[in-house]
Amino acid sequence: MKLSDSNRKMKLTGLIVVFAAFCCSSIAYAHHSFALFDRSQLTTLSGTVREWKWANPHTWLTVVVRKADGTDEEWALVGSSPNMMIRWGWNAADIKVGDKVMVDIHPARDGKAIGELHTVFLPGGKVLADPGGQSGEALAGGPSDLPTKPQGIPYQ
């Protein structure tokens, strides 16, 4: 299946709504994420990794983004749980502090500097997609048709 925007939108309109992750607070997170993050939008951040927290129930990627006006802004990005990410080809050691990355995220509805991970583009060319929100078939089948470059609206 393709990780395209239209695909995500189709899911939102209710074709398949299978849970992305999750037990317990993960589900709670998913519950809240529908309110917090706009899964119909993709924003592309370019920045430097400040922290990469490989932990349950969620991974967290903290990225510092230099804005057009020269100021730095810290973004907290939530990802799926490690076990789900491992199934989609992630490794805890893939991301290191100081890495220059580009990240497609679902932005917060209220414009805060937070987001839900969608795809990470690493300096060496590796592309990692977050399995969050995918169908059971896609979770079992693994990622396919990974984008080669960011697909969101660039954040300035």
Added chain:
Amino acid sequence: MKRAPDSVPWNNSTRILCGGVWSLIAIVLAAQSGDARAAPAPQSKEELAKAWRDIATLPDLWQGTWQSVSPIADDFPTPPDYTPSAFEYVKRYKPVEDSPFANCKPLGLPFVMNIGGMPMKFFQSPGMIALYIESSGMTRFIHTDGRLHSERPNPTYLGESIGHWEGDTLVVDTTGFAPDTLFQMGKLDKKTLAQGDPSPLSGVIFGPHGPNLRLVERMRLADFKTLEVQTTIYDDTVFKRPYSLPSRRYIRGIERRNEPQEWACTDNRDYLDPTTGTLEYNVKDKAQSR
């Protein structure tokens, strides 16, 4: 004093035979009485080998893992015939504003089978099938040794499960549930829901189950790739007649990627402050409202 062989009242084969018969009777009686105190007899090498050979012929639930491809919420296509108290409960029910899954609390059966997102894995040994459900990090133990239910099962989140095979179908009968296992008793009419609500839990009616809740799950392979689990709910405090849910489907994954993994819900409570956008770790008090 050494006895002459001819003075032995029972020869060895008779002794073994009788011993075997008595052991068998003891096992059957213990199983039938559900008496957990009865000491099980160790099986001989030959008996064990036969037991393994026997279970090797059962339908193949064992290769790989099973990923749910059904929606998290059960559908109730036929309106349930509710008891008066359950009917009142449903009539007054307001969908939960917040998630009922907070705090990494075990969900328990039946809802634990619905979560998905992470696969589950069957294992078996003579007398028992185990089912690891990664999305909760819990393992179900399904006794297949012919025992009956305990007269007074202690309440647990996964209950007391006893399984047997009917042809190619594994039938699992479960009782003895903790009062606070998460229980879906119905689904609100789509017309009553907010338009475009993307939550997979929208419309789900969670409610209390009775002390005698009993589930009968029928598990069978539709084909090598597909497992179907059809559950019937027996709870006369909720349904006047047992309610048969539509089958849930799981697909098989045999790749390494789909092997079972650890799930530790509580190792790092994260918290994203919704007002400031600030990220904090291990903030238990705040996480409780999530």
